[in-house]
Amino acid sequence: MIQRQRNKKRRWSDYICNGMTYGASAISAIVLAAILFFVFIKGASSIRWDLFVQDYWPSNYSITIETDKNKVGEFEVPTSLDEDAYFSKKWGIVLKDEKDGEESVVMTQIVPDSPFHYLLDQSVKNNISSFQWKEGLMLEKLDYVDKQGNTSMAGSLFMQNAEDIVKVLDEDVTQITSMYVKTKGGGIRGSIISTFYLLGISLLFALPIGVSAALYLHEYARKNKVCSWLRSMIEMLTGVPSILYGLMGVSVLFPVTQMFGATTTNLLLGGLTLAILLLPTIIRSTEEALRVIPQSLRDGSLSLGATSSQTIFKVVLPCAIPGILTGVLLSIGRVIGESAALIYTIGTFINDSPGLLTQGTSLAVHIWSMMNMEQPNFEMAAAISLIILAFVCLLNISMKILSKYWYRKWN
Amino acid sequence: MKRKKKIIADKLFRTLFLSATLLSASVIVLIILFIVMKGIQPFLPQYEHGQVSLFSFLFGTTWRQDQHIYGVGYIVINTLLTAFGALLLSFPLSVLTALFIAKIAPPKLAGFMRSVVELLAGIPSVVYGVFASSVITSMVMQIAQSFGVVTAGGNSFLTVILLLAIMIFPTMTSLSITAIQAVDKDVELGSLALGATKTQTHFKVVLSSAKSGIFAGAILGLGRAFGEASAVAMVAGNKTFGPTWNLFDITRTLTSTMLTGLKETTGVDYDIRFSVGMVLIIVIFLSNGILHMVKRRIGKIK
Incomplete structure (x- = not known):
């Protein structure tokens, strides 16, 4: 009788001891899961291809278009156009609003033979070089010649969004004098x-x-x-x-x-x-x-x-x-x-x-x-x-x- | 002739290998020598930026770089408190987990837990820091609120302890696993033959036979807790006086002091970092020495 009671007591203490090891292991597994979960939830949305190829510090450029290409054309709307993107039919460029801390207008796509393939970098005076168009460039300011022949300005610096700028591009712009663009930065x-x-x-x-x-x-x-x-x-x-x-x-x-x-x-x-x-x-x-x-x-x-x-x-x-x-x-x-x-x-x-x-x-x-x-x-x-x-x-x-x-x- | 060349080549390689060994072995000497040499500079009378008193450095209870008051005494106490706090929290968990992995768990679960421990060991300390400064701090903030205490954005003594407990866990666990697995099978079988249950054997016989190895793991874990820098610096909060006894108050450890305000590259603020490093070396040496003595004691009594 005593023996059996003892055995029972023993079994309970065994269960408790074993349970403790299970509990300790569970805690460590939970901690690891919490770390992985946190990192994933917080970080996954920021991981894009740009992150790997972009510079950390944003850089600014003043660019223009080669003189013989700097004119209005007619371009087909690209087939894969996002709903929130705006396409300029006369310049063949897609603009999009982006809210990444501050609001900005980003050039996301250009169609083949758009004038934007022939860009010149005029940031350094007397040393104009060709400039490669990149996806994700932010269009800050646009100097242009309008239909009446006056020079005028547009861009996100004047609180205009992508829709406004595309409207200006299609209805008013005859020639682009210069553009002020910024790379996004924040890359690694x-x-x-x-x-x-x-x-x-x-x-x-x-x-x-x-x-x-x-x-x-x-x-x-x-x-x-x-x-x-x-x-x-x-x-x-x-x-x-x-x-x-x-x-x-x-x-x-x-x-x-x-x-x-x-x-x-x-x-x-x-x-x-x-x-x-x-x-x-x-x-x-x-x-x-x-x-x-x-x-x-x-x-x-x-x-x-x-x-x-x-x-x-x-x-x-x-x-x-x-x-x-x-x-x-x-x-x-x-x-x-x-x-x-x-x-x-x-x-x-x-x-x-x-x-x-x-x-x-x-x-x-x-x-x-x-x-x-x-x-x-x-x-x-x-x-x-x-x-x-x-x-x-x-x-x-x-x-x-x-x-x-x-x-x-x-x- | 050919033979002679071969012998020369043999000797050459032997010398080369020997010099690589000597170089590797001399690193520890270089580390200690140079840190001590630079670290005692501010206490010498001919120090160019104004001598710092060694006594007030070692026993001071205020650290104000802006007022040129450097007292590392309370920081040492804080460091010891956080490290031992973390050890207290993490040690039982890691021993139990090690026992689970080595003896109790079914093979598949043991394999899984092994990977968990390995992954925890592989996570870099900055990642722990990022995790601590957003998840653990908000947890601590909630705990503090339930006690009706306000914390400095969750940066606190308790946060550092929790962070360090997580960080030293894998080191201690993997060493404990090795120690438990090294226990002689005969000891275990003897215990079982005497009528003890499996669990009793694990807890009473296996653990006490492995205690020397487990203790070595604890010493290594403690060393890691003393020396952990970047993660701790993110959540310590850098209190300018102390020592900190309140769990919800901010604190300052030796390593977090060494990582604050890295702008300057000359002057007292720069050199004093080597002095703090020197104190860190002494703390690690002393605690290791004492613990090894304790370990020998424990090892003897069976």
């Missing part, structure tokens, strides 16, 4: 380029050094005190917060980049700092790969008369490539997500045309800049977060595939 093209710069530089330095160090530690090093010291010193790097890497970057590596002519924080500095930050990751994953390679392969190569360096380059390294690749994927993930170390070393100024020795922002630092403006731009921050998360997922999946393939190879 520059930050994407900077991110690639950082990836390139950091892997270029971290990969050879990291793989060499792993080779030494695993293939050459004897098991003595010095080597275990070296090993634990490298291990300690994994516990160093990334912000301290940033401090180290500006104090140790900045003079190095100064030798190449850097005057401010720059992408080279960021890349070098990241290279150091990546070293422990690459060393560890390479060593793990080396550990799995059967000793018999090395012995076989050595007994056939190969030297130890030949064995390493022709037998050991090719076998370790999947492991090194895992390290590279991990590194790419770290570079893309890193922010604290980079805020110090590349600055937070969003640069549309980044170079090796200029400032620029990686995607993560771009988010940081968006969040640190006077009015934090949550939509953009979430949109870039979504892009980063998609990339992280992709990396995770490819890492899983890689390790599966690798596992099969040796087992």
